[in-house]
Amino acid sequence: MPSLLQRVKSKMAIFAQRKARGMLDGEYGSVFRGRSLDFDDLRAYVPGDEVRDIDWKASARHGSPLIRRYVAVRRQxxxxxxxxxxxxxxxxxxxxxxxxxxxxxxxxxxxxxxxxxxxxxxxxxxxxxxxxxxxxxxxxxxxxxxxxxxxxxxxxxxxxxxxxxxxxxxxxxxxxxxxxxxxxxxxxxxxxxxxxxxxxxxxxxxxxxxxxxxxxxxxxxxxxxxxxxxxxxxxxxxxxxxxxxxxxxxxxxxxxxxxxxxxxxxxxxxxxxxxxxxxxxxxxxxxxxxxxxxxxxxx
CATH class of the missing domain: 3.40.50.410 (von Willebrand factor, type A domain)
Known part of the structure; x- marks a missing residue:
């Protein structure tokens, strides 16, 4: 029986080719507010990211805007x-x-x-x-x-x-x-x-x-x-x-x-x-x- 989740992943892969990667992830991550977060890493800025999440010092060293990424301390x-x-x-x-x-x-x-x-x-x-x-x-x-x-x-x-x-x-x-x-x-x-x-x-x-x-x-x-x-x-x-x-x-x-x-x-x-x-x-x-x-x- 074909996997329904595989169909989902295929659609997401097609979308990722048309849009900047990370946009959907970024929007999902912004839904919950006020949860405890720990710094994870940096990634390139994509349209739709919060300006307040830009790491300006790291961006200056890198030469292009970088976003601070966080991970949730507790699962939602x-x-x-x-x-x-x-x-x-x-x-x-x-x-x-x-x-x-x-x-x-x-x-x-x-x-x-x-x-x-x-x-x-x-x-x-x-x-x-x-x-x-x-x-x-x-x-x-x-x-x-x-x-x-x-x-x-x-x-x-x-x-x-x-x-x-x-x-x-x-x-x-x-x-x-x-x-x-x-x-x-x-x-x-x-x-x-x-x-x-x-x-x-x-x-x-x-x-x-x-x-x-x-x-x-x-x-x-x-x-x-x-x-x-x-x-x-x-x-x-x-x-x-x-x-x-x-x-x-x-x-x-x-x-x-x-x-x-x-x-x-x-x-x-x-x-x-x-x-x-x-x-x-x-x-x-x-x-x-x-x-x-x-x-x-x-x-």
Whole structure:
């Protein structure tokens, strides 16, 4: 069976060829603030590094900017939180399965955590069950976590209800953690907003939204496909494309989708949570980098 973590590493290697090495590592290392650090070594400055970390004396001797690197005295615990209900087995905006994009994102953040000496755990589930896998180190452990998400996210599984997994974290996880939440377009409501504010009071939270597929295909897609009907994973209802051909219906759908987005973003913002979003696996590396950078600046 192909390794899911190897797929993650391959994506990261491609990204490293396009971006300066160390940028993702640097952004990840900036997420936790105030932890005890010991000096490790020096490395070349790359865009995105903190100016305050430049060692000016060493830079003057070397002839180019050098950054002081530190190692944590104590390991941090990173908790991956995701939905394994059938909503996440549906298509993303790119046409890929949302779970494949989610697994890639979880793997990248988990692998960064391992590289920094941190331990990684998982909370996942659906409307019927929440599963918690303890935090450990090591690539074999991370592979098991990713495999668990992959195996348990199925179209024939129970419906999604991410609020149950968030409630589990609020009620059972003691101490401060870094929560990395990967979800689809979670609807906003008052109860969820209160839950998020409660979680944010205790934990650092990074939130990545995997964008849903467009339910109304474009006119070109309609022409190219003779079987353009789609099905809702929630109740198996047919989502016929014909009404979307009407300009008024398409405009109303776009307005409703924009309103849902705005409500979710406002809910997360009110809780003090920085959100990123991705529509395809090719977006994950840049999307995660941007999310880490925004989180650092927000702090």
């Amino acid at each position: 615990t990173v908790l991956l939180v995701t939905d394994t209900g059938r909503n996440m087995a549906a298509d993303a905006k790119s046409g890929e399965a949302k779970k494949d994009i989610a697994i890639l994102a979880l793997g990248v953040l988990g692998y960064l955590a391992l590289r920094h000496g941190d331990v990684v755990g998982l909370v996942c589930g659906d409307s019927s069950t929440t599963r918690s896998l303890p935090a450990k180190g090591g690539e074999e452990h991370l592979e098991r976590l990713l495999r668990h998400v992959d195996t348990n996210t199925r179209l024939d599984g129970p419906p999604s209800r991410l609020q149950d997994q968030l409630q589990h974290v609020a009620g059972n996880v003691k101490g401060r953690r870094l929560l990395f939440v990967v979800a689809d377009e979670l609807p906003a409501d008052d109860a969820t907003g209160r839950l998020l504010r409660r979680l944010r009071a205790q934990h650092e939270i990074l939130w990545l939204t995997v964008r849903d597929a467009d339910l109304a295909p474009s006119s070109q897609e309609i022409r190219e496909s003779s079987t353009a009907d789609s099905f809702s994973v929630a109740d198996s209802a047919v989502l016929a494309w014909q009404p979307a051909a009407a300009a008024g219906v398409a405009a109303a759908y776009a307005t409703a989708a924009a309103q849902r987005d705005a409500e979710r973003k406002a809910m997360l913002r009110a809780a003090g949570i920085v959100e990123g979003d991705v529509a395809a696996s090719d977006d994950v590396m840049t999307g995660l980098f941007a999310l880490l950078e925004r989180h650092r600046r927000a702090g």
